Amino acid sequence: MTLATARKRSAKPAPRAGGSGRPVDHGAWFLVLPALIPILVLSVGPLLYGIALAFTDAQSGRTEPTQWVGALNFQDLLHDTLFWESFRIGLVWAVGVTVPQFVLALGLALLLNEELRLRWLARALAIIPWAMPEVVVGIMWRLVYNPDAGILNETIRDLGLGDGRDWLSGLASALPAVIVVGIWAGMPQTTVALLAGLQNTPRELHEAAAMDGAGAWRRFRTVTWPALKPVALAITALNFIWNFNSFALVYVLTQGGPGGRTRLPMLFAYEEAFRYGQFGYAAAMGCVMVAVISVILAVHLVGRLRGGEDA
Amino acid sequence: MRTSRRARAGQYAALLAYLVFLAFPFLWLVSTAFKPARELASLHPTWLPQDPTLDNFRQAFDEQPLLRAALNSLVAALGAAVIAVLIATPMAYVMARHRTRLAKAATGWVVVSQAFPFVLVIIPLFLVLKNLHLINSVAGLVMVYVVWALPFALWMLVGYVRAVPTEMEEAAAVDGAGKVRTLVSITAPLLAPGIVATALFAFITAWNEFFFALVLLKTPEKQTLPVVLTHFLGAEGVADLGPLAAAAFLATIPSLVVFALIQKRITGGMLAGAVKS
Numbered sequence: 001m002t003l004a005t006a007r008k009r010s011a012k013p014a015p016r017a018g019g020s021g022r023p024v025d026h027g028a029w030f031l032v033l034p035a036l037i038p039i040l041v042l043s044v045g046p047l048l049y050g051i052a053l054a055f056t057d058a059q060s061g062r063t064e065p066t067q068w069v070g071a072l073n074f075q076d077l078l079h080d081t082l083f084w085e086s087f088r089i090g091l092v093w094a095v096g097v098t099v100p101q102f103v104l105a106l107g108l109a110l111l112l113n114e115e116l117r118l119r120w121l122a123r124a125l126a127i128i129p130w131a132m133p134e135v136v137v138g139i140m141w142r143l144v145y146n147p148d149a150g151i152l153n154e155t156i157r158d159l160g161l162g163d164g165r166d167w168l169s170g171l172a173s174a175l176p177a178v179i180v181v182g183i184w185a186g187m188p189q190t191t192v193a194l195l196a197g198l199q200n201t202p203r204e205l206h207e208a209a210a211m212d213g214a215g216a217w218r219r220f221r222t223v224t225w226p227a228l229k230p231v232a233l234a235i236t237a238l239n240f241i242w243n244f245n246s247f248a249l250v251y252v253l254t255q256g257g258p259g260g261r262t263r264l265p266m267l268f269a270y271e272e273a274f275r276y277g278q279f280g281y282a283a284a285m286g287c288v289m290v291a292v293i294s295v296i297l298a299v300h301l302v303g304r305l306r307g308g309e310d311a
Numbered sequence: 312m313r314t315s316r317r318a319r320a321g322q323y324a325a326l327l328a329y330l331v332f333l334a335f336p337f338l339w340l341v342s343t344a345f346k347p348a349r350e351l352a353s354l355h356p357t358w359l360p361q362d363p364t365l366d367n368f369r370q371a372f373d374e375q376p377l378l379r380a381a382l383n384s385l386v387a388a389l390g391a392a393v394i395a396v397l398i399a400t401p402m403a404y405v406m407a408r409h410r411t412r413l414a415k416a417a418t419g420w421v422v423v424s425q426a427f428p429f430v431l432v433i434i435p436l437f438l439v440l441k442n443l444h445l446i447n448s449v450a451g452l453v454m455v456y457v458v459w460a461l462p463f464a465l466w467m468l469v470g471y472v473r474a475v476p477t478e479m480e481e482a483a484a485v486d487g488a489g490k491v492r493t494l495v496s497i498t499a500p501l502l503a504p505g506i507v508a509t510a511l512f513a514f515i516t517a518w519n520e521f522f523f524a525l526v527l528l529k530t531p532e533k534q535t536l537p538v539v540l541t542h543f544l545g546a547e548g549v550a551d552l553g554p555l556a557a558a559a560f561l562a563t564i565p566s567l568v569v570f571a572l573i574q575k576r577i578t579g580g581m582l583a584g585a586v587k588s
Contacts (some may be wrong), residue, residue, distance in 0.1 A: 027491050047431060116323065139540065140337065
């Protein structure tokens, strides 16, 4: 393979890692191109194309040519109360999943970091939600939530707490019900990331703090949390984005119902694009989603980092 | 660190609660899959099937083209995993060893690509693939999955490459080996376990993927397993619970097996990528 390239630069030793600003040599280009071309053609290109589509009246299956319409889609979106309702639901869902999931995952990670007997079992079980297709997770929880044959209502009946209800079809209960599924489904990744963060904190610090008579909570606040904070910040930010953009789980659980109460922005955009064929309009929705999420995250990260300096 | 007996008891109680929370939906799925129709119709379901049966599995295969769907999923996932790793490994190598502008841009893209809602990418991809007559084709889906798998494949592989010491590469360079030769003959063999783990992870994510498959595959004989599974749900969401559970359970087994095999490596790889970048 490419012995020519190899010979040409024979005298030069390979640049060391970290040698900044060095130009990429020919061998490096040869190594990068196989991935770079598909990325440009099938990812970066479509992304730019998608943004461009947001400024057109593109529709599927239409015979007249597509035309530029300027910011018209965005003006329409501004007045589309259904879209903003789904946006609000998306935010409630993203926060509602991300925050409790973080708290629960942190608890599990702290437990798994201790010398407990059933640790291996918890680790093994935590694989299940991670490895499962989202579609199966949705189907599984529909079986759990099933009003008649589901185990949740049966347990409620067994405990004498009433008859239970049709969780996924109730106007008030649908969103909380899907949020619980979201929390369950993403817990393993968050737990593993936090566990890794915990294992990076030096044990000696813990032991020193314990010798000084610090209780569990003090040790957590003064030793564990400061070390964990960067990981925690990154994982919550990523989880928030992923959750806000999620689709399959809720699509399978409720299809966005009842009455749009669980219609996440991605479900809305999907329907707009592939049920009603409004490509331009759906692309504009995607742009708005990116823009607003970026702003929220920027504020979150900058705010938290500042807070960290002050503390 | 000493932990009091009371605190220990509390820890075990909490751990038990987690175990129940993590396990019970899956146990319920498996239990439902093996229950005869009579028990599924009962208004007082039991935790375990009283009279276990395989009828649901038989019926699931009768109702939907599950084998065909599994084959499509296998082709899509395998194709995506192999191609993604083949093209990602060299790029990850360059990203890990050179802090060039290109490597920085690629790292930035890996992060940014995680933030975009897929709808912004899928509409143009749909139009492009339509023009190439690759809608409703597993080949078209493979192309999409490759690019979709690249960010985390790069992420994991960069971590693995950084874990390989540079001394041997430097020695090879002094001996006159170029970048490509060094990668192929020195670094790649050391990377092999990481490459395999990355490929298997790409395989699972493609095997599990739903959104792109839903949009791009139109006819049942082309669709992948997750899409076919949703056909069990029926138009009004009224489902035949037994076959639904049976099919869902079957669709999970390959990912569970693969994941169990590589779980340690995946977490290791993601950590390596996360900690050192």
